[in-house]
Amino acid sequence: MPHPQDQKRYIPALRYHWLTQSYDWALSRAMPEQAFKSALVSQADVRAGQRVLDFGCGTGTLTLMIEASEPGAEIVGVDVDEKALAIARAKSEANRSTIRLYQMSPGALPFSDCSFDRVFSCLVFHHLRRNEKRVALSECRRVLRPGGEMHIADWGRPASFLLRAGFLLTQMLDGFESTTDNARGLLPEFIRQAGFDTVVETEHFATAFGSLRLLRGTKVDAGSL
Ligand SMILES: C[S@@+](CC[C@H](N)C(=O)[O-])C[C@H]1O[C@@H](n2cnc3c(N)ncnc32)[C@H](O)[C@@H]1O
Numbered sequence: 001m002p003h004p005q006d007q008k009r010y011i012p013a014l015r016y017h018w019l020t021q022s023y024d025w026a027l028s029r030a031m032p033e034q035a036f037k038s039a040l041v042s043q044a045d046v047r048a049g050q051r052v053l054d055f056g057c058g059t060g061t062l063t064l065m066i067e068a069s070e071p072g073a074e075i076v077g078v079d080v081d082e083k084a085l086a087i088a089r090a091k092s093e094a095n096r097s098t099i100r101l102y103q104m105s106p107g108a109l110p111f112s113d114c115s116f117d118r119v120f121s122c123l124v125f126h127h128l129r130r131n132e133k134r135v136a137l138s139e140c141r142r143v144l145r146p147g148g149e150m151h152i153a154d155w156g157r158p159a160s161f162l163l164r165a166g167f168l169l170t171q172m173l174d175g176f177e178s179t180t181d182n183a184r185g186l187l188p189e190f191i192r193q194a195g196f197d198t199v200v201e202t203e204h205f206a207t208a209f210g211s212l213r214l215l216r217g218t219k220v221d222a223g224s225l
Contacts, residue, residue: 010080010106011127013058015173020083024059031212036153036205037062040122040214041069043202044151048072050117055109055140056080056124060088063099066120075099076116080106106132109139116143122153126174126182130190133181137194147221150196156213157185159204167210183210191217 013023027033046052046066050073054063057077067075077099079085088101104110119140125133140150158164164183171179181187191199196217203214 011174011178012081013084015175017083020059020081021087023084024061024087027061030209031207032205033061036203036212036214037065037122039203039205040120040151040153041065043214043216044118044120044149046070046073046118050074051115052076052118052120053078053109053111053116053140053143055119055121055136056127057088057101058084058123060085060091060099060101062120062122063088063101064091064095064097067097067099076111077101078104078109080104107135107139109143111143113142114145114148117145117148119144119148119150120152121150123155125152125154125187126170126179129178130181132178133187133190134194137191137196141195141217141219144219145221146219148219150191150215150217150219152187152191152215152217153212154187154215155179155182155210156187156201156204157183157211159206159211163206163211166208170209187213188215191215195219 013020052073052075054077057063057079063077082103085101085103092099128136158167167183188199197220198218200216201213202216205212
């Protein structure tokens, strides 16, 4: 059970707890949610028998999409917010899903080293301050097996003046402290600094709220070199 102080130290899905119940409704209307989540699932190419982690799974939409793409994989979602997880659990039950959902404390992941083949994270890193981003990336790399991949969808450097203006709305909602490094385009560099061997931007979505960028980081299997 997370310490009460820890529970305060995170930014909920729509910044305020009372808005969490409207998150799915808001995201599906304000963003091309199906398009970018499908692209993220598709680039990860999850196979039967693989173990997959959805870090910051929130209300579980992506987690369920990963399972639908490969029912033979073992899918685990973690989030700090019990309220978002309750929504994810209800959706999981309604879908007769076998995904497993856990509440975690901000910081360390409650899994052993090298225990996942894929780690997903969608719209989470802009909720984390710089040091939290670094800790989370290094934790995600730690739990990946050699040869494993991390697949991230998050805000990046706005590709135009208009997209920069749109991103101001995101920053006003989620706060400037955690989003400024995203706007500066620093996330790929942070992924490299966390020890990932290759970092590639795979896709860009121009949205009303800024430039959403899809990234892939690979933990090379030294044995295969
Ligand atoms: C914008 S929501 C994204 C939810 C989901 N991944 C999606 O794509 O719809 C951001 C999520 O990150 C979670 N979060 C914030 N800080 C976190 C942390 N330190 N560790 C894990 N999850 C965190 C929030 O609780 C929230 O559910």
